[in-house]
Amino acid sequence: MKIIPEMLRGGSALAEDYIQGTGRASDLYEYDILHADAYAQRAKWLDKTEHLRLNRKDVVACLRIYNEQHNSHEAVRTSLDRLESPDALVVVGGQQSGLFTGPMLVIYKAATIIKAAREAEERLGRPVIPVFWIAGEDHDWDEVNHTYVMAQDRQAVKIKLNKQPERRSSVSAIKVDTAEWKQAMADIEQNLPDSEHKTDIMRMIEHGLTDSYGLSDSFARLMGRLFGTYGLVLMDSADPSLRKLETSIFRQLVQHNDELETTYQTTAARIMDYGYHLQADVHEGGANLFYIYEEERLLLFKKAGLFTDRRGLVAFTADELLEEIDRHPERFSNNVLTRPLMQDSLFPVLASVLGLGEIAYWAITRDAFGVLGMQMPILLPRMSFTLMEPGVEKHMLKYELTFAQVRDGLVERKKQWIATQDQLGMQDQFSTAKDAFVRMYKPLIQQAGMIEKGLLQLGETNCEKILGQIAYLEAKVQEALLRQNGTALRHWDYIEWSLFPFGQPQERAYTVYHFLNRYGLDLMDMIMDVPLDLSGTHRVIYV
Template structure:
């Protein structure tokens, strides 16, 4: 692998400033992982606050039960044993449980989490373990039910899981029928090219979905297959056993809900007054909690002194809600603004690995942490890559294209290249022919108008038809030119489809299975062996 760093244009302004000039946004965050002093300050604070969090032994035992089912590796058990020890810290990263692990960025986030924990262990001189927080409590099925691969003919292909029946419950609570898993896995197998690794890849894909399982279960199984040997602990945010341990903090979220609402608004005001846009909604009257009612995940609001949902299906006083929490903690769920707080209650989080959008909205939670006596953890931008395969690199060199050229769009450059192949200068000569004909014909039409007024209109119509016929032949000549260069144009298209599919960065679209099928499971090891770069800079990997 040959790796180069490439600055990307655009992105979230707040996250970009966090990455490039942290000092300018320090007032909106709790510290920067890349600063050793920030790490030590956070470590010392976590030591002092040990007794304010959930019991680490019980948390570790709950994680051991979950990982024994889905991620049974000796290295994971060793990480959990370390977590039981006072003083052990955690680096977290997380994502929704996408089909076949979802887009590549999930893989990169896991690798960042693993490498950041390793580096923190070395720099702080104490154990720091990696934990991947699976957002299984989310109910946005449409965001996780599909993935994209480059198929056998190097085209973008979408694989989609059938929508489940029933209420919009959390993804972890939805069992996917075996026949739907079989169809999705068969589609993946049909799309992947034959390779020396295909049988192995398809075996662990099939194993992950054996029996009727949820999307989260299959996701956890695949992530365990890829990263268990690195000691990456998996955590499902919808785990009912974990929810029991979260019950005291849900109580605090309910009792201090009005203060939390004000804290979110104050942080939002700080963000906007600093010149940035909000990346998550801060809504008046929002409780920022979900309630599970008859299988449906309902967002709670505050209205007339009660906690209710938008349609009024449920309605509770604070006392009633607390009583339900005491008896049924599994009925409660966090939203995007309370999940960071809950994560910090459950785990001794040194730092959290985030994408740019996440880094931007996390700023909204700063004062909410402080309202509950907490402190925002350090944030770390996940590592970001684009993979350029060998043949593709040769094509790019052939046409003099850089990665930045692809990002800026290839339409004009492709047309310029095609024009350069036109040795007969067909486009220029056709345009000259139309201009010459018009120059000769227009004066004649005007003179005909002096003979009879109707000839002026007829002549103008006749001229347009002739010009149209010339343009028709010009288009046919252009098509012939493109057909003559069809193989080369397919190479241009392949470059764009591989590096910027659907107009997005490759890591936001394509699934890892294409690359595992092409390069084998050891490809993950090669990525993990690259020197870590926590600067937030995008890196291009030439295979």
């Protein structure tokens, strides 16, 4: 297996500085991941602060029920047994529950969690359990209701659930009907090319979707099939049983809300003063909590002494809100700024695995941890990959293309290549012919205009028509060249659609089932065999 580091465009300057230990990022995070003793320091702090977190056995009992339903593997049961041990720590990371597990970056994040937990366990000599946080409380349905595969014609095909929820509900609360699951399965089966693995892959997908209430359930089942044997523990942030355990934490988030808001705003201003961009909104008066009212997830704000939403559908005093939390904790959920606090209240988090954008917005929360007597955990960047298939590599070698050239876009390079296929030099000949025509014809027009003024305009019009006819023939010649090189141009398209569909990295578009259909479940073992790299480097894996 060949693995080559490559650069990707974009990313967060703040996250990059944090990972590399440069700039002023170190002032915005608790731990330096480059420090050799960071894990030991964090573990020592966690050992002293068990009392700040929810009862470990209660959390594990809740996770046992959930994982038996969705992720029933002996290795997961072992992980949960080990998590009950007072000295057990956790490496955690999460993602929204996308259709067919969503894009490949979800798979890479889960792999990073597992491998980072293993490495930490070896370094510390104590149990470190991998946990995947399914963000089922999120409500962005349009972000998770679809995915992409590459169909027979080597173009990306979007597969989407047609359901449109009437309200902005949590994804875990949105029911997907049997007919919709069947249509999604039919769509992916139709668009996945035939292969020796397709029957097994479709059987796996059917297991994940059949009888699932919604996207979060199907996501958990499919992730369990892929990672259960590695002992990855799954949890849904919208699990009602978990919500009951979190009652005391929601109370703290309300009781300290003003202080939390102040820390978020102060830190956000500091980040911008350092020259970085904010990756999450910090609203004035924001409570950073959601309340579910008539199945709709409402973001709460503080106004005139009340906790209310933008439309004024609900309004609570602080005491009323605390009473509502006690009666109905399942009606509450976190936003991006309070979720890290909830996560560390549930688990002894040694480290949290995040994407670069997540690392950047977590900076806003550092001092908020201190409000609740906690510390921000170590933040680890998820591994980032592009899978280079043999056919794509072959075409890139043939046309002498590098990964960077594909990354930066092939439009101009493709034009240049087409020009080289013009063996007769037709483009140059047309250019010469047009220049020669204008050079000879323009003086005639000027002389005609001297005879009669109206002939000047007529001549100019006539000139444009003739140039238009030449351009028409030139375009037809270009079309003929494209037809002659149609196969080669399809190769170029295949390269682009494979590595950067829609101009974005492969890992942000295609579902893992596109690749599992081609290479079988051995692909998962291959991904898990890739050495752990927490430097934030993007790597190309030659399959």
